[in-house]
Amino acid sequence: MENFEKTCRLCLNIISDTSFKIIQGIIIEVLDVLLLKLSTNKNKSVICNGCSIKLFVAFNFKATCMDTEDCIFPYINSEMGAPIDLKEIYLKERGKEHFRNILEDERICRLCMQVVTCGFTWVREVDVDMFLKYTPEVNFNSTKEPVICNICFDLLNTHTSFLKNCLDVNEKITSMCEDKAAESPSCIKCEDVEIKSEGNDDDRTPLDKTGWNDFGFHGSNQIPTPNIDALGYNGVILDKFYTQQTCTPSRAALLTGNYPIRSGLQGIPLQAGENRYVPLNMTVLPERLQELGYRTHLVGKWHLGHAYEKVTPVGRGFDTHFGYWSGFIGYFDYTLGAQLADGVTTYFGYDLHYNLTAQYQFKGQYSTELFSNKSLEIIDNHDEKEPLFLMVSHLAAHTGRGTELGVPNITKTNETYDYIELEERRRYADIVNIMDDTVGQIVNKLAEKDMLQNSIILFFSDNGPMTTGSVPNHGSSWPFRGLKFTLFEGGVRGSAVLYSPLLEKRGYINRELIHISDWLPTLYHAAGGNVSELGDIDGINQWDVISKNLTTTRTEILLNIDEFENQSAILGYEGQYKLVNGTYQDGLYDQYYGDSGRGSENPSYDTQQIINSLANQAIQTISNQSPLTSDVILNMRSLLDVSWCRDANSTPNFVCSGFCLFDIYSDPCETTNVVNDTKYENILQNLQAKLSEFYEQLVPQTNKAVDPNSDPSKSNDTWWNWLGTEP
Structure with a gap:
């Protein structure tokens, strides 16, 4: 390999590999915006990746300041x-109703125009030179008693220091060059360079119970997810997307457009052999889309009932279903068990069906690859003249039967992920990476069929991981508190990306509040439906919010009420404050879990792998699609990293046995319970009142024990519709 050794134009550090950017094009424009007028010669200069990231983060922060100025x-x-x-x-610019007026002692930050929640500094107390060097365009005299929130003040100090160092280096270079020391390493001579990168042929992939920190775009280097990352970087990454705490409640919210408390499905996940389902008087998403003329298909998991034929996917609006009715199955044998109320007897049965017919011939095939192949068949056989709704719900990265973490080749898994200490985590990484590969295959197939240009591709997790517990999958929601089953960020803050050529704005991070129940009205609207015909539902049409990056009308999310566990939570004030009341099983999963994926033992983040991914290559065939570059990738990724919210060793240990109140804007890791701080008394009372209102609307849970009549041995050791056709 060619020996690269260059000097960074901004910090003068030696670059000994290909990790640099040539100062040209967009980098020159960014330098101009940041008022970095560099001395140049006829040769092209370069900057190291570290300075590149700092440069674009400084640029984005200044863009925020300028947006406020324009406003x-x-x-x-x-x-x-x-x-x-x-x-x-x-208040005028937000253009929405608030639960309350801004308190008299609260202030608005002059740079980001957000309500100050984390302390502030008076502008009059800040060194004026700092503003002149970084934001001379901002007229602080135009507003009364301007303040800067602590977050913006820290960013201002960081970026100003970086820019000062850059200017000092520039002055040093200019001085030395004037002294005719042009051959000194400090007087940089950069020849034109062709950066040669070889694409990776990576046949790995993953999604069910996948952690926030298990996707590359959130900052971890441990698990490559190039195709999912490519969808987000080319489309929209949803930074404040929330789900329910477990599978069945999330799927109920997704398909009904309502909080699970409306259907009695807010509690524990549904078991195989349990007579429980989405009420038949609730019209679900595939039924709505069928009314609009869509062909509807589900591949993979259902988990919303199978006692009657009518409550399975093909009875609830899907033209076809290839997959399983229950919560999880074996990755290769497609079986699972369910324990009866006596706590002793367990039924075991096979659960892989096409519509209502068991599919025994696929036993032994790896589920992720099988579900991917069936999805590709559906696209291949689809008549492009008809609209298509395809929902692919993988077993990955849930545990399989028991505590199985099934991979096709454990030897290859251990070799590929030898930098991960725990074998279970290595297995999990491979499961996720293989699933990612199937995402690329589906996007590529849509492009081959000339369907991509009119498609909406949405990828999201349904709840947090189980890093530990009775069925651990060893996923990671680091640095957040909590796991699946909890209402902390680690349990309900989901990872989500959306790509479509139909988006008016692409390649950005959406920070508006979005809930899983919003997908029904959003997709129904995008499909041409009239949202007003959906009736009174909890979900909100977020299409323009995502497509145009507009401000959402959603101001709150009921995260859940579980009257059996005495656990509830609500997110209010545009997602800033979360009130938690009670906890799951006395705080069993209330602490901090999972790998950070940021240690030196992990490989570096491979932007070229994302650029070369099947998903990105397919997306780049769209005529008006902007090219995806390493600079764009690294910049967006740096803005998504929330590792700042707590020190790696900071794991405050407490259990929310009563009320806990968190400021999610300044404390997304939920390290500090401010419920007893009188400053938040009005916020606490308002959220308590809101939660009480939802309690009054709650439909009691419909949980039932496993029905002895569901015994799979009565149906060729296969889970079946033991109660007949319909209720």
Whole structure:
């Protein structure tokens, strides 16, 4: 391999590999915006990856400051010359109803125009040189008593220091060059360079109970997910997407557009052999899309009932279903067990069906690959003249039967992920990576069929992982608190990306509040339906919020009420404050779990693997699609990293046996319970009142024991519709 050794133009560090960027094109534009006018010569200079990331993060923060300035400018009266009240502008620009007015002692940050929740600094107390060097365009005199929140102040200090160092280096280079020391390493000579990168042929993939930290775009280097990452970087990454705490409640919310408390499915996941299902008077998403003329197909998991034929997927709006009715099965044998109420007897049965017919011939095939192949067949056989709704719900990365973490080749798995200490985590990594590969195959197939240009591709996790517990999959929601079953961020803050050429804005991070129940009205609207015909549901049409990056009308999310566990939570004030009341099984999963994936033992993040991925290559065939570059990838990734929210060794240990209140904006890791702080008294009371309202609307859980009549031995050792056709 060619020996690269260059000097970074911004920090003067030696670059000994190909990890650099040539200063040209967009980098020059970014330097100009940041007022870094560098001395140049006829040769192209380069910057190291570290400076590149800092440069783009500084650029994005300045863009936020300038957006605020643009927002304020129309309200400035140049003739009167009087400073304006930023609170009034904030309320007008938000354009939505609030639970309360901004408190008298609260302030709006002059740089990000958000309500200050984490302390602030008066602008008058800040060194004016800092503003002149970084944001000379901001007119602080235009607003009354301007303040800067602590987060923005820290960012301002960090970026100003970085820019000062860059300018000091530039001055040093200029001085040395004027002294005719042009051959010194400090007087940089950069020849034109062709950066040669070889694409990886990587046949690995994963999604059910996948952790926040198990996708590359969230900052971990442990598990490659190039295809899913490519969808997000080319489309939209949803930073504040929330699900339910477990499988059945999430799927009920997804398909009904309602909180699970409306259907009595808010509690524990449904068991095989249990007579429980989505109420038949609730019209579900595939039924809605059938009304619009869509062909509807489900591949993989259902988990919303199978006692009657009518409550299975083909009875609830899917033209076809290839997969399993229950919560999880073996990765190769497609069987699972369910324990009866006596706590002793367990039924075991086979659960792989096409519509209502068992599919024994596939036993022994790896489920992720099988489900992918069936999905590709559906696309191949689809008549492009008809609209298509295809829902692929993988077993990955749930545990299989028992505690199985099934992979096709354990020797290859251990060799590929030898940098991961725990074998179970190595297995999990391979499961996720193989699933990622199937995502690329599906996107590529849509492109081959000339269907991609009119498609919406949505990928999301249904709840947090089980790093530990009775059925651990060893996923990671680091740095968040909690796991699946809890209402902390680690249990309900989901990973989600959406790609479509139909989006008006692409290649950005959406930070608006979105709930899993919103997908029904959002997709129904995108499919051409009239959302007003859906009736009174909890879900909100978020298409324009995502497509145009507009402000959402959603101000709260009921995360859940489980009256059996005495556990509930609500997220209010545009997602800033979360009230948790009670906990799952006395705080069993209330702490911090999972790998950070950021240690030196892990491989570096391979942007070229993302660029070369099947998904990205297919997306780049779209005529108006912008090319995906390493700079874009690294910049977006740096903005998504929430590792700042707590030190790696900071794991405050407490259990929310009563009320806990968290400021998610400043404390997404939920390290500090502020419920007893009088400053938040009004917020606490408002959220308690909201939670009480939802309690009054709750439909009691319909949980039942496994029905002895469901015994699979009565049906060729196969789970079946033991109660007949319909209720």
